[in-house]
Every structure is written in structure tokens, then in C-alpha cells.
Amino acid sequence: MKKLLVLSTALTSLAFAAQADVTVMSWGGAYGAAQTEAHVKPFAAKTGIATTMTDSDNPATPIKAMVEAGNVTVDVASVEYADAIRLCDEGVLETIDPASLPAGADGTPVADDFLPGALTDCGVSTDIWATIFAYDTTKFPEGPKTAADFFDLTKFPGKRGLHKGAKAVLEFALMADGVAPADVYATLGTPEGVDKAFAKLDTIKKDVVWWEAGAQPPQLLADGEVAMTSAYNGRIFNAAIGEGKPFQIVWDAQIFENEMYVIPKGAPNKEEALQFIAYSTSTEGMQAQATQISYGPARKSANATPIMYKDGKTLMGPNVPTAPENMANALGSSFEFWVDHDAELNDRFNAWLAAN
Structure with missing residues (x-):
């Protein structure tokens, strides 16, 4: 028993x-x-x-x-x-x-x-996956084509959405300012390069709506709170193809990982x-x-x-x-760079964000 x-x-x-x-x-x-x-x-x-x-x-x-x-x-x-x-x-x-x-x-x-x-x-x-930017085609039928267009508030007026953090924002700003993808991390590894990225962000700072969660960018576009926004490419695809939203991805200066x-x-x-x-x-x-x-x-x-x-x-x-x-003008995110620089660049980013 x-x-x-x-x-x-x-x-x-x-x-x-x-x-x-x-x-x-x-x-x-x-x-x-x-x-x-x-x-x-x-x-x-x-x-x-x-x-x-x-x-x-x-x-x-x-x-x-x-x-x-x-x-x-x-x-x-x-x-x-x-x-x-x-x-x-x-x-x-x-x-x-x-x-x-x-x-x-x-x-x-x-x-x-x-x-x-x-x-x-x-x-x-x-x-x-990639961080890209996307726009509402009802606002811009011809549409932006490059990262530089994202920062052109005259040609493409309206609010911009950006992720609230240094990663993929500083790289995007540098590419929009003409830095080739192959040179982004070498540039961002210098004080002058960091200054250059923030100077580019200064040009749109007052018109930026900052997002933190991946679900927010398509919602910001759908609600008309922004005319274009950075986003994770799958979120925009899902909104455009899965839900029929009038959103278009721009792959120029995508950052993939x-x-x-x-x-x-x-x-x-x-x-x-x-x-x-x-x-x-x-x-x-x-x-x-x-x-x-x-x-x-x-x-x-x-x-x-x-x-x-x-x-x-x-x-x-x-x-x-x-x-x-x-992939014509794409950047592979560098984990080595961000492991080394994440803390200092996010501290700089937060200080910049808090400044007038």
C-alpha cells in the first residue's frame, strides 16, 4: 500500500x-x-x-x-x-x-x-524590426520622402511625433542632417556629433509630441495630433493594412535591429x-x-x-x-554603442528636454 x-x-x-x-x-x-x-x-x-x-x-x-x-x-x-x-x-x-x-x-x-x-x-x-517615420496621406498627398523632410516644417507643416529617449532619435537627427549611415556612430561618439544631433532636434523641438509606448504613434496619427511621427514599422503596417488607416511608411533613414x-x-x-x-x-x-x-x-x-x-x-x-x-539608406542599430553610451546620452537628452 x-x-x-x-x-x-x-x-x-x-x-x-x-x-x-x-x-x-x-x-x-x-x-x-x-x-x-x-x-x-x-x-x-x-x-x-x-x-x-x-x-x-x-x-x-x-x-x-x-x-x-x-x-x-x-x-x-x-x-x-x-x-x-x-x-x-x-x-x-x-x-x-x-x-x-x-x-x-x-x-x-x-x-x-x-x-x-x-x-x-x-x-x-x-x-x-525598424524605427521608421510615417505620415498621414490625407495631409500630404505627395508626401515626405526623406528624413530631412521630417524636419522641414515649412514644406510639411504640422506636429511631429518622436520617441521620448535618446536611442534612434539622435541617429535619426544626424541622418536628417546629412550624416551617412556608415558615419553615424563615429559622429555620435564625439561631443561635436552629439551637439550636432541636438542642434537638429532644436529645429523642431517646439512642435514635437513625445511618445513612450509603441501603440501611441499610430494613435497620434489617427487622432490628428501629429502630421508625421517616428514609429515601429510593424505598428504602422498594422494600422494601414490591418485597419485601413491612410498611413504611409517612409523607409529613408530607417534604424533596424x-x-x-x-x-x-x-x-x-x-x-x-x-x-x-x-x-x-x-x-x-x-x-x-x-x-x-x-x-x-x-x-x-x-x-x-x-x-x-x-x-x-x-x-x-x-x-x-x-x-x-x-535598405537603401538604412542604419543597423549598434548595440555596442548603446551599451557604452546609453546612460550619458539619456541624461543629456533628459536635460535638453527639460530646458526651455
Whole structure:
């Protein structure tokens, strides 16, 4: 009888283990919805592991606080590339062995299938996204074409939306001022270059509406609060194609980077989190996400065949940052630069913002 009781207890423990819940923290809005449809729901259906999505304006901030407080309630988080590197260096994240990831659907080994930079010690890229700017075509039928047009309040009058922070704003200002993408970070690494970026921002400062969450730019455009705004490209695509808004993306001076899935140190369900990441960053997982939102897959095998948007009629190729025609004057965000300069440049940015 005692042996039966022990066996029953063991089986009960296994049953509870199989029911471990995985909590994924992402950015909300169209992006969080895309990951929910492409990753969270099908993973739960395939494995039987209950998986839920929770939103944050920037998941890097709360997961660091959780780890430092010793109270981690999130298993997987979607973070920007620079944050994946920084948090890994700070010991906030679990390491992820590439050997735990599946080969490409065509058999290509992991190391060869992922695009350069898509694998780090603690992160696996889910997609390549970009900060672009967009405008309301009802206000400008001919439309702005370049980053310089964004700063031209005479030719294109109206309020501008910009992200409230230094990253992707200072680079954009420099490119609008004529600095070539290849020279942006060398320029921004000098006091004169920083002054140059802020001087360009000075020209529109009084007409800027500052946004903090990714869902805000399309809403600012829809409400007529701005005539054009910087934004994450997938948010504008979703509003224009998914919701029929009269918005147009301008790809000139786009700033692109990898988005990463990471596991906070001390995640309550680490093994299940690893399973979730392996599933989501497979060829099929990346292609599934690309049917939901216009971010480029970070695996070669996922880009090998055309991907159709969920509407069944829009090809995603021309609508992702990595399309050749969209890369003509593009800048790859430098995680090395931002790991080194994030604090000082954001301090300068906040001081500039507070000044009259």
C-alpha cells in the first residue's frame, strides 16, 4: 500500500509539472498580438503547457527589477538587442545554448541558419524590426520622402511625433542632417556629433509630441495630433493594412535591429521557457509571426519562401525592413554603442528636454 501511495504521489507531481505555466512578457499592441497568435497560442496547443502573454512598455525594465528583488514571475521576455547584451553582462539573464534550438526546416544547422547577430549568449532573435517615420496621406498627398523632410516644417507643416529617449532619435537627427549611415556612430561618439544631433532636434523641438509606448504613434496619427511621427514599422503596417488607416511608411533613414527572446535569471519555469523559445524561433515560428506583423524573420530558412500576411493578399516581402529597396539608406542599430553610451546620452537628452 505504501508503494502505491508513493507511486501516486510521484504521478501527481509529474502531472503538476506538466501543467507549469509559462508567462511571456512583450510589448503589447500589434506586436504582442502577433506573438500571441504566432507563438503563445500554438505552443500551448502543441505542448499542453499553459502559456500566457503580459504587456509592458519596455520588458527590460520590469524583468531587471524582478531579478534584483528575487521575485521573478516572468519566464520569457521580448527585449531589444542592446538590452539583451547589457542584461546578460549584468547577470540578469539565463544563458541559452544554441544547441537547444532546432535546425532550419530545410536542415540548415542553427549557426548557419540564423542571420548575423541573431544569436547572443542570453538571447535568440525573433525578428528584425525598424524605427521608421510615417505620415498621414490625407495631409500630404505627395508626401515626405526623406528624413530631412521630417524636419522641414515649412514644406510639411504640422506636429511631429518622436520617441521620448535618446536611442534612434539622435541617429535619426544626424541622418536628417546629412550624416551617412556608415558615419553615424563615429559622429555620435564625439561631443561635436552629439551637439550636432541636438542642434537638429532644436529645429523642431517646439512642435514635437513625445511618445513612450509603441501603440501611441499610430494613435497620434489617427487622432490628428501629429502630421508625421517616428514609429515601429510593424505598428504602422498594422494600422494601414490591418485597419485601413491612410498611413504611409517612409523607409529613408530607417534604424533596424534584432528583437530577442530572453529568460530572466531565476525564471520559475526555465525548462518550459527554453521549449517556448525553441518553438517560437524555429523556421515555422518565425514565418508564423511574419504572417501577423511586418518584421523580418531572423533565419535564412524562414525567408526562403514568400510569406503572405494574414489577410491572404498582401505579400510581406516589400513591407519588412530587410527588403532590399527599404535598405537603401538604412542604419543597423549598434548595440555596442548603446551599451557604452546609453546612460550619458539619456541624461543629456533628459536635460535638453527639460530646458526651455
